Amino acid sequence: MQIRDLPYADPGAPDVRSGTRFLLWLGRNQLGGQVKALLWGLLLQLGIAGLPLGVGVAVQAVVDRDGGRLALAAGLLVGCGLAIAVGDTMLHRVAVTNWITAAARVQQLLSRKTAELGSVLTRRVAAGEVVSVSTGDVEKIGWFVEALSRFAAAALSLLIVCVALVVYQPALGIVVAIGVPVLALAVLPLLPRATRRADVQREKAGKATELASDTVAGLRVLRGIGGEELFLGRYRAASQEVRKAAVHSARMWALIAAIQVLLPGVLLIVVVAYGARLALDGRITVGELVTVYGAVALTHHPMRNFEEIAMAFSFSRPSAKRAARVLALTRTTTTTDAAGEEREATGDLYDPLTGLVAPAGRFTAVVCGDPDVAGRLADRLGGHPTEPAEGHTSVLLGGVPLDELPLAAARTAVLVQDKDPVLLSGTLRELLDVPSSGAVRAEDALAAAQCGDVLDALAQASVDTDGDPMRTRITERGRSLSGGQRQRLALARSLVTDPEVLVLDEPTSAVDSHTESRVADGIARLREGGTTVVLASSPLLLDRADRVVLVHDGQAVAVGTHRELLAKEPRYRAVVTRETDEELAAAGSRLHGIDTDELDALEGETA
Structure with a gap:
């Protein structure tokens, strides 16, 4: 896989049972790139390891006054130099490709999961965590995947060097073969502690970031009550905790780095002392001593990869764990059957959890006392249960569970x-x-959503579009428009889609009553013959619905027209008219003898 071939046609089905399994799955799916990096890494490491041999042969050739061997040594050094140049260049290229392609795969998986879950994602996982996973965590995961093959090349090259030294000069080679594994494994007992300290640092940093975000978001309110200094003090304390945790973690990694420098130096001293004695005794030549010395001195280069892979795994494992947790989320808890592709869903919309029924082809309004309950109900009606337990009671469309249909x-x-x-x-x-x-048509949807003033505003704002509002650019998230204008444009977009079932959650909450009345007429007219569900508490919308359902304490408790429920259902009046308990009691005593004219007058007051 090359960078030019991105994005993936199919990023695959990840193993999300744990963060470690997810990392291994990524590595397996880039096996070709890993093998290339391994081979180029071996060329680089063996080129470096060959330098001492060339130097040793050259030294011994000078001692023996052998011009032919000196020329051979020069050729060997030139070959090692070329191997190092080519290996380093190609390894860097392949390693960066592995990093970017791994990060791209994770981002595609996250994008696919976001598209699958929609707005339900942020109900199950904090929005900040989703952003963190798709930015910083993706880079750390890519780092580990990229470092894995370089570590494998370093480990394999060390093994080859140890075996070659044992064959080349057994007396010194055995010392090196024993010492190098000790160097590689010496820091292993320290890694769990370093990992724990790094995890503590990231946890504290996450809390500090969350506190900062909440403070900035509520800064206007904090200034109104004089609470800026209080929250600033809390952030200072949290920031100091992060600093202390970072220093605590850095000390452990500094100790690991120091050991990686100290132990190779000790091994080098042992090799030089023992080798000098062997040379004085005539058991080895000067060239052999120089070769072994150089090989040991250059072991620090591959050994650095051992420290890097430890850090990469330590930092990427929590990131992979968070990514796996997001990717493990499912749209539903049931399994789609094989025939799901061919099942047709048409008819009444029914929610078994609340008992709500929205008859096919009719305009149904739903009144909930709690806006949060209304939002969760809207998600459920769209086939996205917001709680795990709700997945066992999927919404039915024409008797077919929505979660058994393809997305x-x-x-x-x-x-x-x-x-x-x-x-x-x-x-x-x-x-x-x-x-x-x-x-x-788009024109009909804009008219039904009462977007005339929006079109005029866009026409005036056009620069190079000859006053054509359809060609005028809308800024990110519609920030150049008012809240009511954004809401009506979004409604027009939904009306253009013309789905079999349209669910609208408070579609007119940001517009004035006159506009709201015309929007309600437009929705009823344009959606005639289609199934429409509107969650609202506005009498103007409710009065235009074919039927109104009152949802109280999570259950559909009353069904009728708006006026029927006003006359007969106190809980409905409490939500729609905002009456107090005393007013409800007084109204209840009057409604026994109320006539139609009085009911119309009451409705006029409510509107």
């Missing part, structure tokens, strides 16, 4: 617009260019 089919059948829809940057034409049935 594409479920989203084609049911579209949910939440109370805070997002507008992506681009022109208005691009905003409305969404997958749709083709039955609703």
Whole structure:
């Protein structure tokens, strides 16, 4: 896989049972790149290891006054230099490719999971954690995948060097063969402690970042109550905790690095002292001593990869664990059957958890006293249970569980617009260019959503579009528009889609009552014959619905028209009219003899 071939056509099905398994899965899926890096790494390491041999042969050739062997040594050194240059260049290229492709695979997996779960993702995992996984954690995971093959090349080259030294000069080679594994494993007992300290540092840093984000988000409120200094003091304390944890962690890694320098030096002293005695006794030549000395001196180069892989694993394992936790989330808890691709879902929308029924082809309004309950219900109606326990009671469309439909089919059948829809940057034409049935024109959807003033504003804001609002660019998240304008454009986008079932959560909460009344008429007119569910408490919307359902304490407790429920259901009036208990009691005594004219007058006051 080359960088130019990204993105992957299919990033695969990851092993998310643990962070370590996820890392190994990534390594296996880049086996070709890992093998290339291993081979180029071996060329580099063996080129470095060959330098002492060339120097030793040259020294001995000078001692023996042998010009032919001196020329051979020169050729050997030139060959080692070329091997080092080519190996280092190609290893760096392949290693960077492995890093980028691993990071790209993780990002594609996260993007696919985000698209699969939609807004439910941030209900199950904090938004900050999702951002952290898709940015910093992805880099750490890519680092480990990239370092793995270089570590394997270093370990294999050390093994080859030890065996070669034993064959070349057994007396000194045995000392090196015993000492090198000791060097490699000496820091192993320290790694768990270093990992724990690094984990503590990251945990404290995460809490400090979360505290800072919350403080910035609520800065206006904090200034209003004079709480800036209090929260600033808390952040200072959290920041100092992070600093102390970072220093505590750095000390352990500094100790590991010091050992990696100290022990090779000790081995070098032992080899030189023992080798000098052997040379004085005539048991080895000067050239052989120089060769073994140089080989031991250069072991620090591959040994650095041992420290790096330990750090890479220590830092990437928690990152991989977080990524695996996000990727392990599923849309539902049930399993799609083999026939799910061919099952057709059409008919009434039914939620077994609340008992809510939205008849096919009708405009149903749902009233919930708690906005959070309404938001969770909207997600459920879209086939996304927000709690694990809710997955056992999937919403049914025409008797077919939504979570047994393929994701594409479920989203084609049911579209949910939440109370805070997002507008992506681009022109208005691009905003409305969404997958749709083709039955609703963009002009009709804009008219139904009462977007006339939005079109005028966009026309005035156009620069090079000849006043065409459809070609005017909308800034990121629609920041150049008011809240009501953004809400109506999002509604127009949903209406253009024309799904079989459209679920709207408070679609007119940011507009005035006159506009709201016209929007309600537009929705009812454009969605005539389609199944529409609106979660709202506005009398203007409720009065235009074919039927209204009151959801109280998580259950559908009353069904009727808006006026019927106003007359008969005190809990409904409490939500819609915001009446107090005393007012409800007084109204209850009056409603026994109320006539139609009085009910119309009451409705007018409510509206």
